[in-house]
Amino acid sequence: MARRFDLGYAPEGWDALLTFMRGEKVGEEVLERAGLVVPRQHGGGFYDRFRGRLLFAIRDLQGRVVAFGGRALGDESPKYLNSPETPLYSKGQMLYGMDLAREAIRTQNRALLVEGYLDCVTAHQYGFAETVAALGTAFTPAQLALLRR
Helix, strand or coil: CCCCCCCEEECCCCCHHHHHHHHCCCCHHHHHHCCCEEECCCCCCEEECCCCEEEEEEECCCCCEEEEEEEECCCCCCCEEECCCECCECHHHCEECHHHHHHHHHHHCCCEEECCHHHHHHHHHCCCCCEEEECCCCCCHHHHHHHHC
8 A cells, every 4th residue: 555655754854854855956946846845944944844744745637746745644733744735736626635636536336435544554454445525624615526426
């Protein structure tokens, strides 16, 4: 399931991703626009948005990663942290796991809507391939239209 859903982990360090991506010749501006790093409030530079979290890749209908959701593994607050909205990602327009559930929804003529990332992954693990999750506390008309397609 971890590979199927592209689950990952962001290390605890304040700049682990930033340091790695610099080595890959990816600039800070690109990482900021993608929502992966956040500008420091005092002084210059950036820090990793998702440090110390279990990561859920949010993919579009073609399976391309467009955002991330991160869950704290301890008592940190907030429990969940999501990518900011970008030109590629609008949480009210997407459903988590839709790229994987699409065919099952079509063939079974039904969808199982759950609350969160872990609920969706767990449902798939137990054979409910038609499962998707809303990306937030509200279920939008655009998400309903996506299911009806």
